[in-house]
Amino acid sequence: MVLNRAVALRIAACGIMGLGAALLIAALLLSTYTQGKIAKIPLTVDSTLVSDGTATAFDPASLLGERFVVNEDVPVVSQQQTSVEAPANADVVTLQVGTSLRRTDQQGDNGLLLAMVDTVTMNRETAEAVSSETNPGGSVQKPRAMEDENPPTSIALPHEGLTYRFPFDTEKKTYQVFDPIAQEPFDANYSGEEDVNGLTALKFTQNVGFDADGKLVEPVRFASLYDDDADAQVTARASLWGLEGDPEEPITMTRYYAAQRTFWVDPVSGTIVKQTDRGYHYYAREALKPEMTYVDYTVTTDEESVESQVASAQDERDRISLWGRILPITFTALGLVALVGGAVLGTFSLRAESMLIDPGLDGAGDRFYGKRDEEGEPVPGAEAMTEKLPAQRPSDLPPDRPV
Structure with a gap:
């Protein structure tokens, strides 16, 4: 389930970046091609x-x-x-x-x-x-x-x-x-x-x-x-x-x-x-x-x-300014924001997906979910360290103590 969410984030990032690119292209067209089409004598002159x-x-x-x-x-x-x-x-x-x-x-x-x-x-x-x-x-x-x-x-x-x-x-x-x-x-x-x-x-x-x-x-x-x-x-x-x-x-x-x-x-x-x-x-x-x-x-x-x-x-x-200046500037700003936002979201989704697939791909000191607290993690009993006490040799026993 979590992995699917990471994939969805990556798809969303691609969509946002695509929208940003489309807005930049629209801004370019408005400032060049479209402006030349609207800067014309109106066909409704009546004065x-x-x-x-x-x-x-x-x-x-x-x-x-x-x-x-x-x-x-x-x-x-x-x-x-x-x-x-x-x-x-x-x-x-x-x-x-x-x-x-x-x-x-x-x-x-x-x-x-x-x-x-x-x-x-x-x-x-x-x-x-x-x-x-x-x-x-x-x-x-x-x-x-x-x-x-x-x-x-x-x-x-x-x-x-x-x-x-x-x-x-x-x-x-x-x-x-x-x-x-x-x-x-x-x-x-x-x-x-x-x-x-x-x-x-x-x-x-x-x-x-x-x-x-x-x-x-x-x-x-x-x-x-x-x-x-x-x-x-x-x-x-x-x-x-x-x-x-x-x-x-x-x-x-x-x-x-x-x-x-x-x-x-x-x-x-x-x-x-x-x-x-x-x-x-x-x-x-x-x-x-x-x-x-x-x-x-x-x-x-x-x-x-x-x-x-x-x-x-x-x-x-006003008509020329709207199509030749205001909309191109607005579309350019929105396009740049969309590209940056999409890139950030894409980076986030890739790192999340890589951690979910193999946590070891990320450094121990820089894991996506933070450092693992080694001291607080439970250790399996079979792997627990045991304390070894030194055994006394027979020659070290007191003389009046029976063996």
């Missing part, structure tokens, strides 16, 4: 972000007047709605992003200044736009009139670089960020760290058509989404443009675009937690000589949207 600010903006009502009117210091709000579309799988995710800029001092269509629906397919790990034979990597939705009842159609627009997100483990370097209005990527340069609602974010700045000081240097010709380029080139009487000379002379002007952006990015998840945009749309006969402002606005993500983005970034941080 509405709001930015507000002021602008110098064209008054649509002046189209029916004698001269185009531009208003200064008008309140504007920008809204960005993001959802996931197909294809979306283990490797890529497609984001459809609807962006609008509206004057809040005017109602209905008169307040709408800019609108675009952009779609991009990106790598879920790197956030880089990807394309294939069936998917050019992105598209933009063709504008429709309010009375148009036909379903929306998209125009293929190959995207390059990053869009709407930065990669996981964002580095302090320059990234290429795609501008869907300019339809090409531009540098977003790292410019420091800042605290955003308790989260240390990396700050990136991007210039499209401006230099670092905000001077117009290389504006982009606006790419119209209408078949007739209705919003890219406008011909109107000189009087409407406010030009001197023959008031009836038709003058054609081209629309140009420039922008400045600042991104605050969570370095772990790549989430843009805050953003400031300055967009400048104007008409001119020469690119570097603006003559009529369509809209010149600056908006910043409002506090509610910032809180939402910070919370989203923190959720992704």
